[in-house]
Amino acid sequence: MMQEVLRLQNLQKSFGSVRALKNASLTLSEGEVVALLGDNGAGKSTLIKAISGVFPIDRGDVYVRGEKVSIRSTREAMDLGIETIHQDTSLAPDLSIARNLFLGREPVNLKWLGVFAPLDLAKLRDAASTLLKRVGISKKLDADALVSTLSGGERQSIAISRAMQFAAKVIILDEPTNNLGVEETHGVLRFVKEMREAGHSVLLITHNIHHVFEVADRIVVMRRGEIVAEQTVADTDLLTVESLITGADMSALMKRAQ
Amino acid sequence: MRSPQFSSFVILVVLLAVFAVADGNFLSPLNISNMMAFLPELGIIALGMTLLLTAGEFDLSVGAVFALAPVVVMLLAQNAGVDIGVALLVGLLLCIAIGAINGVIVTKIGISSFLVTLSMLLIVRGAALYITQGFPLKSWDQPGFFVTLLAGSVNIGSFRFYTSLWWFIALSLLAVYVLRYAKLGNWISAIGSNRNAAVARGVPADAVKIWLFIATSVLAGLAGMISAFRISAASPVAGTGYELEVIAMVVVGGTALTGGRGTILGTIVGALMLRTIRNGIVLVGVPGLAYNIFVGVIILAMLILHALLQKNAARS
Numbered sequence: 253m254m255q256e257v258l259r260l261q262n263l264q265k266s267f268g269s270v271r272a273l274k275n276a277s278l279t280l281s282e283g284e285v286v287a288l289l290g291d292n293g294a295g296k297s298t299l300i301k302a303i304s305g306v307f308p309i310d311r312g313d314v315y316v317r318g319e320k321v322s323i324r325s326t327r328e329a330m331d332l333g334i335e336t337i338h339q340d341t342s343l344a345p346d347l348s349i350a351r352n353l354f355l356g357r358e359p360v361n362l363k364w365l366g367v368f369a370p371l372d373l374a375k376l377r378d379a380a381s382t383l384l385k386r387v388g389i390s391k392k393l394d395a396d397a398l399v400s401t402l403s404g405g406e407r408q409s410i411a412i413s414r415a416m417q418f419a420a421k422v423i424i425l426d427e428p429t430n431n432l433g434v435e436e437t438h439g440v441l442r443f444v445k446e447m448r449e450a451g452h453s454v455l456l457i458t459h460n461i462h463h464v465f466e467v468a469d470r471i472v473v474m475r476r477g478e479i480v481a482e483q484t485v486a487d488t489d490l491l492t493v494e495s496l497i498t499g500a501d502m503s504a505l506m507k508r509a510q
Numbered sequence: 511m512r513s514p515q516f517s518s519f520v521i522l523v524v525l526l527a528v529f530a531v532a533d534g535n536f537l538s539p540l541n542i543s544n545m546m547a548f549l550p551e552l553g554i555i556a557l558g559m560t561l562l563l564t565a566g567e568f569d570l571s572v573g574a575v576f577a578l579a580p581v582v583v584m585l586l587a588q589n590a591g592v593d594i595g596v597a598l599l600v601g602l603l604l605c606i607a608i609g610a611i612n613g614v615i616v617t618k619i620g621i622s623s624f625l626v627t628l629s630m631l632l633i634v635r636g637a638a639l640y641i642t643q644g645f646p647l648k649s650w651d652q653p654g655f656f657v658t659l660l661a662g663s664v665n666i667g668s669f670r671f672y673t674s675l676w677w678f679i680a681l682s683l684l685a686v687y688v689l690r691y692a693k694l695g696n697w698i699s700a701i702g703s704n705r706n707a708a709v710a711r712g713v714p715a716d717a718v719k720i721w722l723f724i725a726t727s728v729l730a731g732l733a734g735m736i737s738a739f740r741i742s743a744a745s746p747v748a749g750t751g752y753e754l755e756v757i758a759m760v761v762v763g764g765t766a767l768t769g770g771r772g773t774i775l776g777t778i779v780g781a782l783m784l785r786t787i788r789n790g791i792v793l794v795g796v797p798g799l800a801y802n803i804f805v806g807v808i809i810l811a812m813l814i815l816h817a818l819l820q821k822n823a824a825r826s
Contacts, residue, residue, distance in 0.1 A: 304710070327712030338710055344703035346770035347696070355700050356711030358693045367694040370687075 254281040263312035272298040274477040287464040290474035304336035305329035333421035342411040345400035350380035405436025514764025515776030529790035539668035550678035553781040558726035564772025566702035567623040572730035574634035576749030579731030580738035609727030613720030638746040646745040661739035702769025
């Protein structure tokens with residue numbers, strides 16, 4: 253049994269009278285890719301936002317490596333080793349690649365100056381180049397290039413490599429292949445496999461079931477704020493998963509209930 | 511080379527050349543001294559506005575703060591007999607409060623800065639008019655440490671330099687440092703470029719914006735004090751319309767109105783340019799009332815140029 257990295261227990265979250273998360277429980281082990289599936293409004297986004305500290309949960313517990321934690325801000329999530337790559341919103345287009353890679357964790361000189369501390373520009377550039385080289389995109393990309401000049405796939409690669417660089421235990425990918433071309437999509441999926449090989453745990457939110465079967469170890473299906481099914485990829489098939497998402501096939505539901 | 515601040519700089523040089531040729535007095539020591547006396551007053555506000563715009567917000571209340579701060583300081587010093595140092599401290603706290611209120615309402619309640627600071631403009635201008643009953647205050651001609659500090663002057667040859675110029679230069683250097691080299695500048699640009707991304711990386715976006723509103727307000731108050739000390743009087747209608755002129759300086763310099771891209775050097779060029787135009791077209795004999803037509807046309811031309819340059823850059 254691989255070591256457990258993240259455990260969510262009975263998470264609940266309401267927005268006004270809408271119960272966005274009813275009783276969500278989930279575990280994630282080291283080096284595991286778990287796909288989180290569900291229709292629009294199923295509660296996937298609420299779940300990952302709760303884990304990444306965008307807003308607090310109403311009830312329930314979060315454990316990181318067996319230790320109970322409370323995540324009150326995105327900063328705290330990052331410090332716990334949880335990196336989230338949000339759909340299209342992870343990078344600042346007007347900043348260079350290097351500045352984006354270290355946003356919020358800038359290397360500085362004269363640390364005592366606080367927010368007025370000067371950036372260690374040489375270190376910033378070097379670290380960025382090293383990182384780009386490591387993830388195999390340095391040939392095309394200059395660390396000083398503005399993110400606004402990059403393609404969607406390149407941006408996604410930058411965001412993913414940033415998460416990997418900070419040795420995150422858990423990397424959450426929210427629709428990473430949205431709006432990407434075929435080749436770029438394959439690049440991102442290759443990244444997911446690399447992350448697993450490097451020992452990161454990945455929570456992958458996607459609408460594309462084919463991608464799930466390509467990279468995930470386990471599938472978790474959400475519907476109306478609840479987790480309704482959990483299966484290993486080896487034990488299931490496309491049709492079953494599809495019916496789980498839409499809720500059309502009740503027999504599968506019954507199986508889970510037992 | 512194609513950067514907006516560079517093209518603005520080229521146009522500034524052209525303007526200077528045109529005015530110098532058109533009127534012999536344009537480059538005279540007296541005229542340059544005059545321009546350098548006026549420049550810092552709007553320029554100092556423009557520095558704060560540049561940082562604020564880069565973070566994706568702007569402040570329409572600066573012109574009103576420019577009037578209210580010196581009015582309050584002078585009222586306290588003249589009518590209430592408060593020590594000028596204490597009065598200045600009260601003025602400073604007032605500016606901090608105005609900026610903080612702007613910032614908190616914009617970030618915590620989520621109303622656009624256009625609406626919040628427009629309301630603040632009315633409140634602050636109204637306050638300045640009410641407490642003075644609409645009249646300029648008695649002239650203040652007591653020299654002292656603070657007057658020298660803010661509005662002293664030295665003659666170098668036939669040039670006359672006010673201390674406000676040194677304030678402007680020092681604050682400009684500080685602003686360049688903050689925006690380009692400090693961690694804070696990275697945050698400011700990131701917030702204006704993509705607030706959600708910045709917040710997701712743990713950048714305290716709301717706090718940064720609130721402090722920038724405070725800084726802008728304080729700089730507007732400082733500029734107002736400099737102006738009031740220089741002309742030895744405070745008026746409740748001083749600085750009317752400055753907010754738009756300052757925003758014009760900033761965007762002419764190449765800072766994006768939509769946030770994310772800010773340039774202090776561009777703002778300095780923009781401030782010089784609007785100052786030059788204001789001064790130059792009067793010298794070459796354009797009627798004063800037609801001044802705004804020229805300013806408007808030149809601003810529009812600059813913005814069109816920036817937009818075309820950006821389109822070209824995107825294509826290549």
